[in-house]
Amino acid sequence: MGQNATYAITDLIPVTPGGHFVSSFGTNSLCFYNASGQFISGSKDYSSSARTPVSVPEGAWFVQFQVTPVNRLEALMVTEGDAEQTGYIPFGGSSNALPGQGKKVLWLGDSITHSGFYIPFVLKETGLTTLANYGVPGLGIRTMSDPLTAETIASADLISVFGGTNDYGGNRPLGTLADCRVDYDEASGKSFYYDVFYVLNTYIPPVSG
Template structure:
């Protein structure tokens, strides 16, 4: 049969199969193995148009994770979560205990009484009254005192109404006129008293007026970080003076105490009542400024002298002004001032010395002493001698904002007309600290 010769059955013909097997083997050798794909093929080797992924290839869980409706089991990258990803009020107060603001300024309280339900100040040594604290209508504050009277005031600080704190919470009434509130904590609890917004109870004391993180609040002595507040932070201060410098019953804290609280300096208090540059006190003795220079700490960085009012007031000995150029401290006021300042320079030639003139006095305003000398002339004599020795002077007689002729000022800051109370000393501290930072 001719077709058999022309179309032979090659299925089993070795002459045909062997070349084909060799050809196929070579072709297969050129193909990529699965192992090659796993280890050698990257995205750059793939035709992305032939390898696109569509949603049909994704699981329902993955689709939800991409849409943001189900959690992704992974840790977000640093700074990977933005505020836009947070729902309103998603972070509770408990989660933000590291942030808080205290609206209560314990240094601005009025001591010796409380505010009653009519907004009136009632004398009582066991309470203090807060300053006027800005507040928001319908706001809730934590004051940590149950049943405390809270008074509310308008923008002019006129009394409007009052209520009681409940469960340590203050709820500001719904009155659009309310701008300030005041309350009266127990004086014995003053140091730890706070007023914070919201209902959360903070476990640690937060200083007034600032936001703090736990890492800062956990520092044992935050006040040591005060070099930006004053050049005198951490320094030693000798304060030579009379009853306004001395610790006595006219105030809870003196000007130097308030400054110490602010800048964390060390204060050596050399104030003695009734003394002055020349006068030793009403009972005599050896406590005049010029007589106690050898009692001063020799290692001080700052030395201030604050006096002259008792010299002018004939306390202990009659006043004698003398003349500029006098140097004998026993004979004249000029001589005593000269002696004190010259010897302080010899004692502290590389340190800072400063002088404060006397404060004005209510009953000395426009009235001379027995020798016909005005208190203003005493201030001028101190300034003149200090200028002679290039010692900076804070003229508190003229620049203290002590309005001693005004009865409202006297009631607020200087009840006896001579000695500042706590309010007066706080005002004085601000003046003195600003001056000390400038020299």
């Protein structure tokens, strides 16, 4: 979320393509984004849309509000559907925040993650926020952690690893659990078990002693 003395910009709020949502007040500017967080469309014509159903364009998985004045931010409520809002429902539920509310996730994976098709469903049910998507089509497990640095790891609350399809398709040898060690010699043979260990060891180094 961005904010200054004049206005605030919300994080991306999950919505359902082709559905509706209702907000507790209108917004000076409203933008829609696709599953990958890329801008689709926006308008300044929603200032009078308080408690009025707003249609979600096909392909739009997120909405973002400009909130003016800033003190209205705490009162902003966005709910799915076309029913008029009553009372106040905190984002994520009727009484409690979702378990991932306020936490950021890094996505590692292949084309499935790169496309981002499943990510909006995860964000919607957990309250997580995407920090970065490092999914690369055709990627095997072994190189999925290559984009990570000490800084990116420290900035994330969660790192998701979704892979294995290309390893299977490329006939990567499974190996054994005994391969999951720092001193594994790859010259003795490739191993999927070691590849998984290698990725996990990138951001969860073993405890010595």
